[in-house]
Amino acid sequence: xxxxxxxxxxxxxxKAAYILKTVAHPTRLAIVDLLRLxxxxxxxxxxxxxxxxxxxxxxxxxxxxxxxxxxxEKEGQSVYYSLKERDVT
Amino acid sequence: xxxxxxxxxxxxxxKAAYILKTVAHPTRLAIVDLLRLxxxxxxxxxxxxxxxxxxxxxxxxxxxxxxxxxxxEKEGQSVYYSLKERDVT
DNA sequence: TGTTTATATGAACATTCATACATACTTTTG
DNA sequence: CAAAAGTATGTATGAATGTTCATATAAACA
Numbered sequence: 590x591x592x593x594x595x596x597x598x599x600x601x602x603x604k605a606a607y608i609l610k611t612v613a614h615p616t617r618l619a620i621v622d623l624l625r626l627x628x629x630x631x632x633x634x635x636x637x638x639x640x641x642x643x644x645x646x647x648x649x650x651x652x653x654x655x656x657x658x659x660x661x662e663k664e665g666q667s668v669y670y671s672l673k674e675r676d677v678t
Numbered sequence: 679x680x681x682x683x684x685x686x687x688x689x690x691x692x693k694a695a696y697i698l699k700t701v702a703h704p705t706r707l708a709i710v711d712l713l714r715l716x717x718x719x720x721x722x723x724x725x726x727x728x729x730x731x732x733x734x735x736x737x738x739x740x741x742x743x744x745x746x747x748x749x750x751e752k753e754g755q756s757v758y759y760s761l762k763e764r765d766v767t
Numbered sequence: 768t769g770t771t772t773a774t775a776t777g778a779a780c781a782t783t784c785a786t787a788c789a790t791a792c793t794t795t796t797g
Numbered sequence: 798c799a800a801a802a803g804t805a806t807g808t809a810t811g812a813a814t815g816t817t818c819a820t821a822t823a824a825a826c827a
Contacts, residue, residue, distance in 0.1 A: 599704065602704040602705075602707050602708050602711075603704045605704075605707055606702050606703050606704045606706075606707050609698055609701060609702035609707075610699070610702035610703075612698060613695050613698035613699035613702045614695050614699070614814095614815085615688065615691040615692045615694075615695045616691075617695075618691050618694055618695050618698075619691050622691075631773080631774095632773070632774060632775095633772090633773065633774085642816085642817080643773085643774075643775095644774090644775080644776085644816090644817075644818075644819095645815080645816060645817075646774095647774060647775055647776085648775090648776090648815085648816085649815095650774095650775095651775075651776090663774090663823095663824095665773090665824065665825075666772060666773045666774075666823070666824045666825065667772095667773065667774085667824095668773075668774060668775090703784095703785085705785095720803080720804095721803070721804060721805095722802090722803065722804085731786085731787075732803085732804075732805095733786090733787075733788075733789090733804090733805080733806085734785080734786060734787075735804095736804060736805055736806085737785085737786085737805090737806090738785095739804095739805095740805075740806090752793090752794095752804090754794065754795075754803090755793065755794045755795065755802065755803045755804075756794095756802095756803065756804085757803080757804060757805090768827100769826100769827090770825100770826085770827080771824100771825080771826080771827095772823100772824085772825080772826095773822100773823085773824080773825100774821100774822085774823085774824105775820100775821075775822075775823100776819100776820080776821070776822090777818100777819090777820085777821095778817105778818090778819090778820105779816100779817085779818090779819105780815100780816085780817085780818105781814100781815085781816080781817100782813100782814080782815075782816095783812100783813085783814070783815090784811100784812080784813070784814085785810100785811090785812080785813090786809100786810085786811090786812100787808100787809090787810090787811105788807100788808090788809090789806100789807090789808090790805100790806080790807085790808105791804100791805080791806070791807095792803100792804085792805075792806090793802100793803085793804085793805100794801100794802085794803085794804105795800100795801085795802080795803100796799100796800085796801080796802095797798100797799090797800085797801095
């Protein structure tokens with residue numbers, strides 16, 4: 590018996606996998622979750638809450654920003670991150 | 679101002695990330711999607727549809743089975759895979 | 768202006784993952 | 798029983814990722 594037609598194309602799958610992959614990490618999931626509850630947070634606030642080392646956190650944040658999951662805005666010496674799309678969850 | 683209480687624990691995050699990570703791959707996403715549309719499929723049927731090399735496909739399937747995403751049942755010389763939880767999507 | 772605070776950057780290294788290839792195992796069939 | 802079909806397994810290898818550490822940059826403040 591024939592397999593039900595498969596219409597999802599390679600490209601879409603790759604895009605989806607790409608996004609999933611970015612979020613599929615305990616710390617990054619935590620960040621997304623935190624930002625779901627708090628509209629925006631500074632790197633410091635996130636670091637204090639999650640207890641992640643500064644540089645590592647920065648790497649994670651920048652990665653997620655690059656992949657279009659987060660946005661950031663600088664204000665004074667702080668940088669505030671927030672979810673780019675409210676429905677990532 | 680205080681960060682909104684963070685109640686999700688490390689363990690849950692790790693479990694979630696673990697599952698996400700497993701699925702966060704184009705081929706594996708495609709498999710899940712295929713099995714969403716077809717209740718169960720043999721390795722061969724999946725391979726033909728997705729055009730993935732036999733051994734590689736087997737590795738993917740077994741990985742997903744190990745991580746609790748798929749289930750399998752042998753019937754004759756074929757092995758049929760299906761989603762373990764219908765709501766993975 | 769020198770120092771402190773907040774964040775980013777880059778390099779080095781370790782770990783994990785994806786893929787390919789060769790081969791093994793099991794069931795069916797001639 | 799030998800061969801074929803379907804699937805699994807093990808290993809090697811390269812590529813991608815995660816983490817750490819040292820250092821840079823920028824803003825605020827004494």
